[in-house]
Amino acid sequence: MELTIKIENKEGVAVICPDGFINAHTVNRFEETLQNLVKEKQYRLVLNGQGLEYISSAGLGALMGVIEEIRDNDGDIHLCNLSESVFNVFDILGFTELYEIFEEEAPAISAFGGHNRK
């Protein structure tokens, strides 16, 4: 298994749960998932990294590909449950300033209540 992606709708927020790794080989699936959600006008997204073993710049590029449209529509992408190594990739690039990162899923979802864009 390289990458499977499950999407759950919780309190009007789409929770994306990738399982496996995101690199240049698997990124199309991840990109397609994000783009489909945006097409469906789902602008409140949580990326739950609990099953995400690895992400390369290809995955971060996929997030960058949709974030502008999402924020233009008063939405955002919140990240949660990132492993140390996945968090490290966001941190090396300074993306921890661009995305709100939570330890757990519940606060990542509830933060959309009083939406506070970074």
Added chain:
Amino acid sequence: MKQFFNVEFAADTIFLKLATDVTVSICQLAGFSNSTAKDISLAVDEAVTNTIKHAYHFDRRRRVTLQFTITDTELTIDVRHNGIPISDTEIHLPDMEEYMKRYRKGGLGIVLMTRIMDSVAYGSVADIHYCRLVMKRGQSHAG
């Protein structure tokens, strides 16, 4: 004493996982911490991806070679190919502040490589071109 390891595979992104797994194992053998080994494997992923994408335009019939050289002082990883060469002068690091303001995508791989490794250089010997990634072996990276 120098130790060499070579791995060769088709220029197919399906082998990225193999390239990163091998890199982690060799980094651990060289005494790097797990965390540094994972960072180095990410730099290798980015270099191999760039090779497949830019040097070979996703032509899976071509070959990529990883050469690992461990010396007392450093680990050198050459990502070799015989496709379109890239020179240091063609590499432009994006201004990350501007990058994030404008939500750009692409070009992040080279930023990751340069921020992780002690040095990143491009070169050629005859028809073989390489991206050379170097990490010094020392206390700060030790496992």
